[in-house]
Amino acid sequence: MNALKTLLWLEFRKFGVFGLGLLLVVAGWFFMARQTFEWNGYNLESAAMVFAVTAFVAVGGSIACLAALMMDFGREYRAGRWSLLLGSPQPGWLHLAAKTVLGAGVLTLFNGGMWLVQTFWLGQVGVSLPIGLGAGVWLYLLGGLALVVPALFLGLWVAAYIPGKATLIATVIGALGLGQVLEWSTRLLSGAFYKWLPPWKLPAPSVEQSPAVRMQWDSFPGLPTEAFVILSVLTALFFYATSRLWQEVEA
């Protein structure tokens, strides 16, 4: 417990300023939106646009946070700090757990802030579409699981095995083929979604002024729960693989 507390403190000292920067982004978006948009509950296109911008800022901030987390592995490796961390008798998973907890904490605060702005200010006054707590948490978990642990895994992998010339060719080919692989995977997986588990129905936004939109929303079956289950399993696998990889890293 003492070791985890120490590692969390270490991560906080490294990422505290970055986390504060993300909270300033939330505040900035709040004030910008407040200054720019006026109440307009009838203009659904405008409301959808504001909603999309909020989501875009939230996703952008989250990706920046994950990129910082990933790059931190490489930076620590290059600076020779791993000899200090690897030399300790603490298990590899504890180091990763501290990074994950800190990263998840920063992301939760940031996305929670964005959700509050979206729902309790922009949404309530009709500038944007409100999003319910359940749906927000679901989307956050889905996005978080899809991004955080693979980022940890990739970060450790990149830091431990910096690509040489031979692996660089494979990396370029891999990157070029990534789009195709993703398309195939999506087709394969989408065939499986909605089959086994009940979909997650999102609460409808407050758009009483437009019954047509309400009807469209109601006809949407909800998000597939299979994706959540698959990502949870992948997360557990990635975390295990990353912990094992940590034990094999040379400093």
Next chain:
Amino acid sequence: MLARLNGVTKRYGKAEGVHELSLELYPGQAVGLLGLNGSGKTTTLKLLAGMLFPTTGSVEVLGQSPRESRGQIAYLSDADNLYAWMTPHDAERLMAGLYPDFNQGRYRELLAFLEVPQQGYRSMSRGQRARLRLAMVLSREARLFLLDEPLSGIDVISRDRILKGLVREWREEACLVLSTHEVSEAEGIFERVLLLREGRLALDAQAEDLRVKGQSVKDAFIEVLA
């Protein structure tokens, strides 16, 4: 016996860090690991610390692999590897949290002995940084201490004082291996000297035996290089 390298070769691509290196280390010893730049000193220490894995051969510390014995190995890297924002107080917090054998009383004594200022790592001189890192590692109650060029950046007068103070009060139950390319520094300090040349162990001698032969460590070093 505390640690053993058994026919260890470490390759980095086509280059060899060490070649079929075998040696044994015992408790209570203070060993000087000498060699020119690139002779394999850092590789040897990293292999013993479990920071590198041998390409062939085996490494044992207290009868286990170095990674399994991590709690008993105190390794000081030659890299300037502390966080820039860290003060000696922060370093104490980090070490006390991560290393259960960290002795905070000894750490404070060492900070005083090594004259480490209470300021951020970023604003310390190279020598002061080296002193802080040395205090952190020496404050552990480990069995095997591996120090890679710990005195580089420290002025000559302080180096001598620190080295003598360190070795004079060396603990019976632990072994100290200190690498340096300053051969004259090892004179009259270490009871055993290991000389590495191009990744091979060129000399493993008791300092007393060299003295009996009327040879200084420097003479032996030059003879081996010749």
